[in-house]
């Protein structure tokens with residue numbers, strides 16, 4: 001690639017391929033219905049690899065909810081759910097899904113069809129379980145839930161071993177459940193292939209993130225916010241690995257030529273939380289200050305193979321045990337001390353000037369502890385933080401002018417700090 005071809009200030013060319021990959025995911029869903037193949041709804045954080053390994057086509061309603069938001073349908077669906085009595089404060093993904101199902105929306109508007117069964121887990125939040133309970137009753141389909149205990153600051157090894165055993169047992173029960181509902185048997189060789197692909201996909205994503213440590217940063221949220229979706233809809237398939245490798249190659253070429261995603265990089269930020277899917281363009285407005293987001297825990301979290309106890313060998317030879325360990329150590333369920341430590345390490349390694357914390361009005365896992373986190377990072381590690389109030393899928397909860405004013409003042413603080 002010649003230097004002239006490597007431009008900054010735009011999305012990577014490779015990321016444009018994301019549309020095709022996601023298009024194939026939705027086509028695979030259509031094809032499954034045509035072929036009479038079993039389908040399953042799955043919540044994020046659940047072991048989607050098991051569905052692929054058992055030849056069940058996964059559908060992720062959270063992914064579909066983001067489609068609704070991007071297509072500007074989410075508010076309408078959310079209001080339909082509120083007319084049914086669901087509160088203004090409830091998860092806007094859930095309410096988007098309620099409205100989309102009620103109006104029998106097409107996939108292109110974020111609709112999700114009746115599946116053969118549903119798989120939920122409380123690994124990230126209890127809303128997932130209640131959401132699928134409501135919809136499984138509506139569709140009259142079986143629903144399997146995996147209960148994942150949270151590892152907290154004082155969890156000892158004995159308790160951890162018990163947690164792991166508890167999750168492993170549920171995963172084996174889940175294999176029996178799938179066999180009973182679909183007639184499909186667990187094929188170890190197929191499972192190994194799927195987990196190998198899942199591992200490879202995550203590793204390339206982590207390599208992409210390593211490149212974001214470089215100043216200037218070669219990759220912006222234009223690539224990572226959308227680029228994240230294959231990680232939770234298609235872990236186990238080969239196509240997204242090829243896409244990520246292309247993204248990596250192109251970003252590496254930028255690094256080798258000292259080219260950043262912005263022409264002028266002044267401030268490096270972290271964004272904690274789920275982006276505003278109905279207004280992704282908003283993040284581009286940071287560029288007016290030469291500010292770029294170089295790390296999002298949310299998009300990194302889904303490359304889940306971060307637990308040093310989970311080696312590639314374990315993933316290939318004991319996939320069920322590996323899945324259990326990963327569910328117990330997901331980025332979003334870290335105890336408070338570990339979370340603070342992770343933030344401090346990330347700020348140091350990615351050379352971050354300031355942290356934007358999205359106080360997500362309808363998501364407890366994303367908003368709980370945010371003020372404590374801010375205080376700890378600011379008081380004890382001298383890391384500038386700003387909390388902004390909004391919502392990932394409900395445009396009514398983003399006051400753009402207010403947020404812009406807050407960010408502008410925050411950038412001014414960062415500018416003054418740099419002068420010292």
Ligand code: SF4
Pocket residue numbers: 091092093094124125126127128362363364365366
């Ligand atoms: S409450 Fe938060 S974590 Fe739970 S489903 Fe909604 S957005 Fe996801």
